[in-house]
Amino acid sequence: MNFTLKSTDKQSKARSGLITTDKEKKKTPIFMPVGTVGTVKSVSQSDLESQIKAQIILGNTYHLYLRPGTKLLEEVGGLHKFISWNKPILTDSGGYQVYSLSGRRKITEEGVKFKSHIDGSSHFFSPENVMKIQKSIGADIIMAFDECTPYPCDYSYAKSSMEMTHRWLKRCVDGFNEAPNLYNYSQALFPIVQGSTYSDLRKKSAEVVASFDLPGNAIGGLSVGEPHDLMYKHTEEVCNILPTSKPRYLMGVGTPANLLECIALGVDMFDCVMPTRNARNGMLFTSEGFINIKNKKWENDFSPIDVNGASEIDTRYSKSYLRHLFASKEMLGPQLASIHNLTFYLWLVSEARNRIEDGSFTDWKNKMVKKLVVRL
Numbered sequence: 001m002n003f004t005l006k007s008t009d010k011q012s013k014a015r016s017g018l019i020t021t022d023k024e025k026k027k028t029p030i031f032m033p034v035g036t037v038g039t040v041k042s043v044s045q046s047d048l049e050s051q052i053k054a055q056i057i058l059g060n061t062y063h064l065y066l067r068p069g070t071k072l073l074e075e076v077g078g079l080h081k082f083i084s085w086n087k088p089i090l091t092d093s094g095g096y097q098v099y100s101l102s103g104r105r106k107i108t109e110e111g112v113k114f115k116s117h118i119d120g121s122s123h124f125f126s127p128e129n130v131m132k133i134q135k136s137i138g139a140d141i142i143m144a145f146d147e148c149t150p151y152p153c154d155y156s157y158a159k160s161s162m163e164m165t166h167r168w169l170k171r172c173v174d175g176f177n178e179a180p181n182l183y184n185y186s187q188a189l190f191p192i193v194q195g196s197t198y199s200d201l202r203k204k205s206a207e208v209v210a211s212f213d214l215p216g217n218a219i220g221g222l223s224v225g226e227p228h229d230l231m232y233k234h235t236e237e238v239c240n241i242l243p244t245s246k247p248r249y250l251m252g253v254g255t256p257a258n259l260l261e262c263i264a265l266g267v268d269m270f271d272c273v274m275p276t277r278n279a280r281n282g283m284l285f286t287s288e289g290f291i292n293i294k295n296k297k298w299e300n301d302f303s304p305i306d307v308n309g310a311s312e313i314d315t316r317y318s319k320s321y322l323r324h325l326f327a328s329k330e331m332l333g334p335q336l337a338s339i340h341n342l343t344f345y346l347w348l349v350s351e352a353r354n355r356i357e358d359g360s361f362t363d364w365k366n367k368m369v370k371k372l373v374v375r376l
Helices: 045-052 061-066 070-076 079-083 095-100 127-137 155-178 199-211 228-239 256-264 274-280 312-316 319-327 332-358 361-372
Strands: 002-008 015-020 025-028 030-032 057-060 089-092 105-107 112-115 122-125 141-143 188-190 217-219 248-250 269-271 283-286 289-292
Touching: 002 332, 015 332, 025 030, 025 332, 030 332, 045 332, 057 061, 061 070, 061 089, 061 095, 061 122, 061 127, 070 079, 070 127, 089 095, 089 127, 122 127, 127 141, 127 155, 155 188, 155 199, 199 217, 199 228, 217 228, 228 248, 228 256, 256 332, 256 361, 274 283, 274 332, 283 332, 289 361, 312 332, 319 332, 332 361
Parallel strands: 030 269, 057 089, 089 141, 141 188, 217 248, 248 269
Antiparallel strands: 002 015, 015 025, 105 112, 112 122, 283 289
């Protein structure tokens, strides 16, 4: 995998680029829908390709390891073939899931012992076996195994956790190089910057991560409850250190406004469950602001879901109809809302790229951010 920088914005640190994998070339900035267990919830692969125009999707090592398991995935030829998806896949190492299993895991220098949320069975993740598991899954981009600290987090814990994540990174690199490639394409390893909300730790972690000279770099441990201004502050600090010649991936972020502000700071790649999770609850992101489609105010509104929307469903269906689907608890409601939200996110980063390249990004971004926080 390699990255080519194409354009930079003169008024910010926003940039456009091109990620080249063995499968395809992907334009950045890019948003990657989350397909935790081999499916982007309520959205078919056909809709991901034709309407949403997703270029990369995510899978999660923790969930895929537990079910369906690496034995089955290896037998079928990897996750791509299992889910019928020919474009690149990125797998999260499971570090965030370990963080979220606070009552069901024990972290040591060797790795993490945890109990399955499915049946309570005991398992162990180490940097080495997580590399092997991700290679078995068949991801094009593999994430290093790290510990994601909570917010707030005291300094001493954040520092010791970060240092362990760095030691784990060396083991991840060795484990990645030793584990065999099972499929006929290359796989790339991304390290993860940690350090909680402490500037000195964030900068140190970025320096350590950059020193490994891997194909791309990720920023983890943000969007875990800290205020947005802290997220922006630490993202900027890290982007100032991570090399410009490698893609920068901000993990688990965020709202549409978060994406635009972080693109302006130099981030290239994003993922988040927000567009699909919010969609299932009736929250729609639109070009003019966000709406709760369950509200009674939309009952007799026969205007399109989003007159400026990039998806075919945005102009085909009315707000009134979509509200009716949610009120009737029809499965089509969350499905249409999910397609809408994901299409909007993909449109947003694509338009950001266009604006970076024509020199109008900063003015456009500032206007869009004001709109995106409006409740319609």
